[in-house]
Amino acid sequence: YEIATQAQVVALRLYGAPSSKVEELTGVGERTQRAMVKKAKNRGFDGSLLLNIHIEDGAHTDATCKRTPFFAKELVEKVRKDRYSREKTLEILAHELTLEG
Structure with a gap:
């Protein structure tokens, strides 16, 4: 809130x-x-x-960030590598990245 x-x-x-x-x-x-x-x-x-x-809520300093620079780079490559040169939906990207861990 x-x-x-x-x-x-x-x-x-x-x-x-x-x-x-x-x-x-x-x-x-x-x-x-x-x-x-x-x-x-x-x-x-x-x-x-x-x-x-x-x-106010306290700071959440113990929370770890799940996104790494590798993840960001991989996400950009996935968007660029669509074989039909079409944009992928966020749902498709999320599914593909979930499958890869």
């Missing part, structure tokens, strides 16, 4: 709005609302001033 939506959820929930009304206004389910409020409190929100640091 956008940071503005998350801030709205936290503010509404902490000021007593029922979860059903918050869901109606924001489209965020009750379970996710509880998680957003919990995250804000764990990050130091004390009920007074809501800051971006209380809401």
